[in-house]
Each structure stands twice: as C-alpha cells, then as structure tokens.
Amino acid sequence: MTDVSLDNVDRGILFALQRDARNVTIAEIAAEVDVSASTVRNRIESLEESGIIQGYFPKIDYERANYPLHVMFVCTAPAEDREELARSAIESHGVVDVREMLTSMRNIYVEVVATDTRDLTEITNELSALGFEIVSSEIITNHHVRPWAEFEFENGDE
Incomplete structure (x- = not known):
C-alpha cells in the first residue's frame, strides 16, 4: 500500500462526498472547493484509482424495507x-x-x-x-x- 498525499482540494472533495455523494453535483463540489468541474472529476477518478474512495453506498432504513x-x-x-x-x-x-x-x-x-x-x-x-x-x-x-x-x-x- 502506497501513501497518497491529500491536498486541501482532495480533502474538500472527500468531505462533500461523505456528506451526500448521491445528491451533490460535480459543479457544486467544484464551487465549494474553488476549482473547475474537470479538476473535481479528475481528482475523484484519481481518488478511486488509488483506493482512497472504495465505493458509494446507500444508507438504508431496514425497518422500512421490511427487515425489522x-x-x-x-x-x-x-x-x-x-x-x-x-x-x-x-x-x-x-x-x-x-x-x-x-x-x-x-x-x-x-x-x-x-x-x-x-x-x-x-x-x-x-x-x-x-x-x-x-x-x-x-x-x-x-x-x-x-x-x-x-x-x-x-x-x-x-
């Protein structure tokens, strides 16, 4: 496993994705971290390839889904x-x-x-x-x- 150095933009992207990856757009993340949308797309791809982002998972209310x-x-x-x-x-x-x-x-x-x-x-x-x-x-x-x-x-x- 290689260490990856995260800069402030990477950390901001990770924060936005942790907050709500499903409902945040690339443009909204870009505005939040003050870079272009293409930079955000490239950074997310890099974070995924390096294994820092390992997936995106829904939060499920199992009780409402009939698993009480x-x-x-x-x-x-x-x-x-x-x-x-x-x-x-x-x-x-x-x-x-x-x-x-x-x-x-x-x-x-x-x-x-x-x-x-x-x-x-x-x-x-x-x-x-x-x-x-x-x-x-x-x-x-x-x-x-x-x-x-x-x-x-x-x-x-x-």
Whole structure:
C-alpha cells in the first residue's frame, strides 16, 4: 500500500462526498472547493484509482424495507482465522457489514438484518457454523454518521 498525499482540494472533495455523494453535483463540489468541474472529476477518478474512495453506498432504513431486526453480533474468532472468517461471514444470508477488530477477543463485529426471529436464528446458526463464538448480540435502533471534519475544505490552506 502506497501513501497518497491529500491536498486541501482532495480533502474538500472527500468531505462533500461523505456528506451526500448521491445528491451533490460535480459543479457544486467544484464551487465549494474553488476549482473547475474537470479538476473535481479528475481528482475523484484519481481518488478511486488509488483506493482512497472504495465505493458509494446507500444508507438504508431496514425497518422500512421490511427487515425489522437490525442486529450487531459481537464475535470472537481465532486471530489466525479472523480475516478468512470475516470474508466468509460477509457472504452469509442477512449479513450486511463485517468489521475486523485488532483485539484478541471480541474481534469481529457482524451487522445483520432479518425479517423475524426465525430468520435471525438461522443467521446466528450460520455464523456459529462458520466458527465464530458469538459473545453478544445488540439490536441497532439508529446509526448516525457524519463526514470526518479533517476533510472539510478551508480555502487557502494549501
């Protein structure tokens, strides 16, 4: 992995995309970071090619989409198997997000959505069968995010 140096324009673009990538136009970002639209397009392409921007994902209200159970499983996996198990888990029914933690215990967080308790039980059994020890399960009621303030554009800080 190579280090990429971000300048103030790159950070401003990232901030705008984090705030609302779906509804912001290239022209609006360009005006916000005080460069041309073609510069913004080129910078976004470069940020994508370098792997800094890895994708664009919608924020979904699972309950409104008829998946009323939104649960975070906190699991433990053997450190030497953690990455492989995480990759297996993301392919499992109902799993929408897997996070690997840099700890020896409680080192995998698996976010799942389910239609009912029967569905949730099947997901739980599948995760256990993969080799996870489920330490706890927590129902998610809300998830709040915001753009990282370090990316906010400040004109003249280049």
